[in-house]
Amino acid sequence: MRLGPDLDQQELAGAFRSFCDKECSAQHIRDAWDGDRGWSTERWKRLAEIGVLGVRVPEAYGGMGLSDFEMALIAEEAGRMALPEPLVDTAAVGAGLLDDLDRLVGWPPAPGWLERVASGDAVVAVGTLDSSVASPGILVHAAGEADLVLLAAPDAIWALDPADCVTEVRRGLDGTRRFARVDLGSSRALPVVSGEQVRSISVAVTDRGATATAAMLVGLGAGMLDMAVSYAGQRRQFGRQIGSFQAVKHQLADVAVRVEFARPAVWRAAASGASGDATASRDASVAKALASQAALLASRTALQVHGAVGYTSECDLHLWAKRAWSLASAWGDVTFHRRRVLASLVPDPAPPLQGQAQPMDTFRADRGALL
Amino acid sequence: MRLGPDLDQQELAGAFRSFCDKECSAQHIRDAWDGDRGWSTERWKRLAEIGVLGVRVPEAYGGMGLSDFEMALIAEEAGRMALPEPLVDTAAVGAGLLDDLDRLVGWPPAPGWLERVASGDAVVAVGTLDSSVASPGILVHAAGEADLVLLAAPDAIWALDPADCVTEVRRGLDGTRRFARVDLGSSRALPVVSGEQVRSISVAVTDRGATATAAMLVGLGAGMLDMAVSYAGQRRQFGRQIGSFQAVKHQLADVAVRVEFARPAVWRAAASGASGDATASRDASVAKALASQAALLASRTALQVHGAVGYTSECDLHLWAKRAWSLASAWGDVTFHRRRVLASLVPDPAPPLQGQAQPMDTFRADRGALL
């Protein structure tokens, strides 16, 4: 039993942290807000160059051949600096699903797409559907900027050209996140694969999305905690640093506790996903519930500690806070995942939890719990 | 529009407060714990002498002829001193139901019982049932010490001799509260009244029980807050009174806020009940939810502020805290009443709330939410 990164893994995360420190400042994020797509195609190329986009692409296809676990370490660092690029969508969920389609289904285009992901030549967006019955269209993050849109239902998976299926793009409160309406009906595409074999692949999509997003939320929480601690150490009122007031100390200590106790759960979920453990779905939900809760508490507390300064968009804090709010409901919010955990624990799913083991409709079922 | 006690009412409450100060010390409560019935028959007589047991008994039957509102003011003071006698059961709920049976049903024995209540000659206990189908027996507070047990179902009301229906008496964590199992089946009694006309009388039983108990909880909360403030002003650690630490201050300030904002809701519920307002049930539930929440927060915080001292049964605090825990689930707990409020607000009761407007089974449906 080992739970935690080894030295190599720590080094990998540390190297990526240095990259983010240099290449993803708050000003970079503001530039991304102002841009057409919410993130930088140049930095995307750089992410490919340092290998991050191919972390979980097999070496044979130009990737690093690592697992969801290393991906989670990377995602935490990305969260800490609020990296705007669709890393989770493409490098974690997209690459993971393409890898499954290659290994388990033998879908011919998969290797090509995996190569393009690793080289930074393709953005992949992934959405999930409750059922394969065509819906009036669901909103999928980053699908508007993607080269490939994958949709996973319990009994079918589609690979779509965004040009055929995206009907509109909406902006979110976080300026780096754009949501495209994907209309399966209008694309008239046939599924890549369908039938009972699809279920476990689709469940893994949700689990991977939840876990990688949870990792990013832990990083966002840690980042906001750092900002608040730093501000509380500088700002003076009543002749003292406000961080010397017990009320401020205790609020920040509570944030530290929630963030620290979310991290091992993310590690566990990522490792369970990587090794296909029987508890992988429950572990992912545990991680996402804890990480969302931690990041929401961090955002709420950091805003309060910053006072009016934090209420301005001149202060960088809101760039992190809005990302946290968005990600807290992405890939299932706190309520969704708590429900899923409970459903996994009762032998015969009790009535209040029926139907909860299904992958969710990416958007409508994404319920958020802000503080 | 006036919401609050007038001068006469304030005076009534003030006089009763003086009585409690003199005749209900913590030592008196400890004596009650050790006694056979959990309270004092001598003090019961004294309560009758000062008129408190007949507050809402008509003057014609020897009472003060006042309303549920004055009763609530009295109950708050009783809560503040953690008075052990079954005041709510007999003087609020019992007298209220007997008054209804007299005025609305013309039940011949009602005047006699009301006279006995006012004179301190009778203890009345009241329980509620989901339906008139005989159950294996429900637990009713104080029924073991009562001279009359009234049971209210949506379609029938029974008046029982405790000797015929009480099958066992159980003790609670609060040593002043004893619960008797009342077996309707074994009593073979016929209802005093039955049919559709009963429903509103039975609903009023629940509302009156919830409101008077809420008043007592506000008093208990205020009492525990006083104890904690007083202790925090005396106890020194690190060379300072612990009440000078911001962490202690803020916890106690939060208790003060919750207690202060529960009180007007109790006034409103009591006044609505007294005047038979259309919103009386909702107002009662609002009051009980707020008061239970406030008293539970007060008990949790007072225990924490007292530290290990408060964890002993040598310290008086536990006498108040255990009463608060017990009353927080008596006559419907926080969850029960929140559900009832929500059910009253949605025009067509939404599925999650069906069946919630019924009076509850006194015991099984009493769900508590401790902090």
Place this chain on the structure above:
Amino acid sequence: MDLSFTPEQEAFRAEARAWLEANVPSVSRGTGPLPSLDTPEGFEAHRAWERLMFENRWSVVSWPQRYGGRGLGVMEWLVFEEEYWRSGAPLRVGQNGIFLLAPTLLEFGTPEQRERFLPPMASAEEVWCQGWSEPDAGSDLAGIRSRADRRGSDGWVLNGQKTWCSRGAYADWLFGLFRSDPDTERHRGLTYFLVPMDAPGVTVRPIAQLDGEPGFAEVFFDDVEVPVDQVLGEPGQGWEVAMATAGSERGLNLRSPARYTVAANRLVELWSEVASRDRDLAAMHADAVASAWIDAEAYRLATYAAATRLASGGKAGSEASMNKIFWSETDLAIHATALALLGAEAELLSEEGRPGDWMDGYLFSLAGPIYAGTNEIQRNVVAERVLGLPR
């Protein structure tokens, strides 16, 4: 104890409701909703709405008639507020003047000052912003360093900087605290000034809030000359005057319960919609929804109880700090619960790039525990002044 309103109050309610229903800017009549009051066009649209209200004597019902009010009591004001919020009428662009400065003017102002300032305030011809906080004096308001120096017998000269002035980007006048005696510290030696924003030497820098709009501003004073009759109260008495305003800000005046009860009722409607789609999901949120609604109701009832005390000659005191904690947390709870029900949908912007109503309300509610003295400060006040805990 009497929970009913008088026939006069009921008639007043009916009149207010009818007027508001006929006049509130609305989609159905093609007159609304107004653009955000933190945009230039929105500000002017809100000003026009205030003027219409003033012309019909709805702007300041509790003020004396001579200043444009109806001379009504606090209960009638609460009734009006219930109807105002119920009607979905716009946020009040003049609120800082009407609800914060006006009570202070009525208490401390000279007859001439009241005549001069109250009517144009009520009509929003002159919109006021508050100039209290400074970069180093936020929660610690007594740390004010902006200076007022006496110039001759008939004037003062102001220098310094104020910040977080809500509506400051577009306001016409500012009321603010300045240190008039340089040898004093903390609460002493402050003076309360009324300053036109177009006075020479005043510079405004708008600041974008969380929603991206310039909801507040920094205001710089560079040798701004102010005549002596623009001092409110006595020179050096500024703290005492300001505390009267702060009581209004935290207490009943600024935050009438109706805004929360209306929001709480909307929350229940939202929940009811969710319940019709997903019964169990709704049940999982039922506790939070009910709790938020109950707290809004508690605030409403506590306000009636406070109004009852005031009507009997009682005086508002440190309970204002309890109010502030309670309404700000209730507001947050209502909006956070709504966002939880909406899920990811909550974060979508409109085509114009504006947050949806619930998100907008949530962003606004986040400021509640911060402005008018952070809730941490209010808890200190409750602990020390209400409970008597040692400082």
Place this chain on the structure above:
Amino acid sequence: MDLSFTPEQEAFRAEARAWLEANVPSVSRGTGPLPSLDTPEGFEAHRAWERLMFENRWSVVSWPQRYGGRGLGVMEWLVFEEEYWRSGAPLRVGQNGIFLLAPTLLEFGTPEQRERFLPPMASAEEVWCQGWSEPDAGSDLAGIRSRADRRGSDGWVLNGQKTWCSRGAYADWLFGLFRSDPDTERHRGLTYFLVPMDAPGVTVRPIAQLDGEPGFAEVFFDDVEVPVDQVLGEPGQGWEVAMATAGSERGLNLRSPARYTVAANRLVELWSEVASRDRDLAAMHADAVASAWIDAEAYRLATYAAATRLASGGKAGSEASMNKIFWSETDLAIHATALALLGAEAELLSEEGRPGDWMDGYLFSLAGPIYAGTNEIQRNVVAERVLGLPR
């Protein structure tokens, strides 16, 4: 990263489970449950259980074999704890000695002290209680005033009073801190003593806890003579030695995750029963139940992560304070949620006058945020030592 246990660990788990299943006092075998360990008969029954464990080498699996252990690592200890709590075995009457004093003895004790004290501690032949707090030194532990005066070359004399000594009513030995240098203040000049409770001059006054049983005691010292070899560590070094014990108390040693995961699983079972009766009521509590279970799981995972760091040569630090906050609040959440599900039933006493299991657990959990340094103190530690906020 390897989430599986080694074959040796799995074999150890199986052995532990089999032994516990065969030996844990149980209703079905007519051997349990044991009476409360705070009653005289319960104390002796728990002592006998510890002796049985010791005889089968299950009492202290992570200790060196020479003292009665199996010399196993922290991971094996966690496995054993999981099995122990899973089996429903009794609370450990010797826990203060085994989990708090023993690690300190192993770090600071002389070889003779270890030989003398560890084996009878492991067999519960000698049960230990902690003598740290004093009436005026609770959270402020450095305020200790009980004195140790040197008498000749081979002994000390103790005077003063200790309080909140858990198990103090029946314990055989006490480990405690005394001020050995009267001229010092706060953390300096303290010495860590090991004192037999039957020494002349020791008086014990049991104190009833919330459940009415004497779970702790006051202990008075009146010229109690103690030889020099009953000092743990160097004279004057008591604070440093004590802090090692405190780290164990707050951290991993005293509160292994298994007790919470077992309680959380029981909570889910309870919820599941409620769900079969009232679907909507269960749904309204689902969030709290899931949240409590998830927090217990988070504590378990965080403990494995900490054990991984320790196994790689890392050292436990101020994270002990985070642990203490987290396990105490998780314990409270689990039990409070259970009581909410049980409703009024929760408060009923048994025929013997004892609280039910969930209420008993709730009462116990209420002490969690208080003992071993209140959570307020722990939050100070986290803020100042982990986050580096100014003192």
